[in-house]
Amino acid sequence: MTRLVPVLDLARLDQGPSERRTFLADLRAAARDVGFFYLAGHGISQSEENGVLSAARRFFSLPDADKLAISMVNSSQFRGYTRTGGELTGGKPDWREQLDIGVEREPLSRDTSAPAWTRLQGPNQWPKALPELRDELLAWQQKVTGVAIRLLEAFALSLDQPKDAFETIYSDRPNHRMKIVRYPGGKAGEQGVGAHKDGGFLTLLLQDENKGLQVEYDGAWVDVDPIPGTLVVNIGELLELASNGYLRATVHRVTTPPKGAERLSVPFFFGARLDATIPLITLPEELAVQALGPASDPGNPLFRDVGTNVLKSRLRSHPDVAQRHYADLLGQGFLKAG
Numbered sequence: 001m002t003r004l005v006p007v008l009d010l011a012r013l014d015q016g017p018s019e020r021r022t023f024l025a026d027l028r029a030a031a032r033d034v035g036f037f038y039l040a041g042h043g044i045s046q047s048e049e050n051g052v053l054s055a056a057r058r059f060f061s062l063p064d065a066d067k068l069a070i071s072m073v074n075s076s077q078f079r080g081y082t083r084t085g086g087e088l089t090g091g092k093p094d095w096r097e098q099l100d101i102g103v104e105r106e107p108l109s110r111d112t113s114a115p116a117w118t119r120l121q122g123p124n125q126w127p128k129a130l131p132e133l134r135d136e137l138l139a140w141q142q143k144v145t146g147v148a149i150r151l152l153e154a155f156a157l158s159l160d161q162p163k164d165a166f167e168t169i170y171s172d173r174p175n176h177r178m179k180i181v182r183y184p185g186g187k188a189g190e191q192g193v194g195a196h197k198d199g200g201f202l203t204l205l206l207q208d209e210n211k212g213l214q215v216e217y218d219g220a221w222v223d224v225d226p227i228p229g230t231l232v233v234n235i236g237e238l239l240e241l242a243s244n245g246y247l248r249a250t251v252h253r254v255t256t257p258p259k260g261a262e263r264l265s266v267p268f269f270f271g272a273r274l275d276a277t278i279p280l281i282t283l284p285e286e287l288a289v290q291a292l293g294p295a296s297d298p299g300n301p302l303f304r305d306v307g308t309n310v311l312k313s314r315l316r317s318h319p320d321v322a323q324r325h326y327a328d329l330l331g332q333g334f335l336k337a338g
């Protein structure tokens with residue numbers, strides 16, 4: 001049986017020219033068609049995967065007071081803990097709790113003439129009661145970054161570009177982000193996270209053994225049920241923009257597990273530098289004729305300026321952070337609810 005969401009083995013990249021060529025063709029087809037695939041052969045071990053899920057489980061088991069002490073609303077960089085129902089997607093609350101972690105850097109000093117997104121740079125918030133969490137999650141972030149870079153290079157090759165075609169827009173100062181997420185059981189099928197596209201280049205997601213993730217395909221929702229040992233990869237808006245819509249950032253969502261169950265996931269969003277502008281790559285003629293142009297949603301404009309795009313989506317998702325730290329920007333056109 002062929003699956004709608006295929007399994008691709010990254011190890012094929014290093015198995016000789018003919019295997020590599022068919023891998024790149026399969027990668028391009030998967031990314032263009034459904035925009036989602038399972039990645040095997042990525043080199044991250046089962047015990048590393050179990051380790052990060054167990055770290056996530058330990059975090060969510062902390063008393064509420066420990067988690068709320070590092071609430072995201074404290075952070076103008078959108079880092080930290082969001083309680084269940086605290087994030088909005090499509091204007092509606094998501095039934096999940098999560099910890100957001102970005103790249104750890106010193107905040108930039110406030111300069112009114114600097115673009116607003118410069119306020120996104122800064123430290124993470126870590127729970128005092130779980131001192132080992134920082135190293136565990138940053139180690140995961142580093143490992144998955146390596147896989148994401150290999151994949152992005154493969155995407156460049158598959159579009160007939162040099163391997164390093166995207167390098168200048170992420171190297172030195174990338175803006176990766178990851179989360180640990182818990183979907184508590186409740187009214188099965190309700191909004192765990194509402195339908196959305198991801199904003200970066202690529203998302204690499206580790207899910208536990210529980211179902212709930214779905215991708216939109218041809219107007220229907222298709223289950224992306226867990227396959228042990230794989231990561232789920234999907235295309236983000238930056239790759240859609242760069243490829244003039246040849247590659248698709250696909251809409252996806254997570255539904256609430258049944259009462260008594262819970263689902264854990266660890267998404268990693270591979271992003272570009274905040275100061276980058278997304279180039280339009282020149283596709284070979286046979287691909288260019290199939291490029292649809294990036295999907296344009298008048299309610300959710302996409303910006304080629306990475307920092308502006310990131311800030312827009314953070315402000316929409318976290319209105320409490322927006323009110324506390326970005327009140328001066330609210331009311332600007334691109335920040336309307338989306």
Ligand SMILES: O=C(O)CCC(=O)C(=O)O
Pocket residue numbers: 181193198205207213252253254265266267
């Ligand atoms: O938890 C998941 O499986 C997916 C989460 C997701 O799509 C997101 O946070 O962007």
Ligand SMILES: [Fe+2]
Pocket residue numbers: 196197198203252
């Ligand atoms: Fe997503």
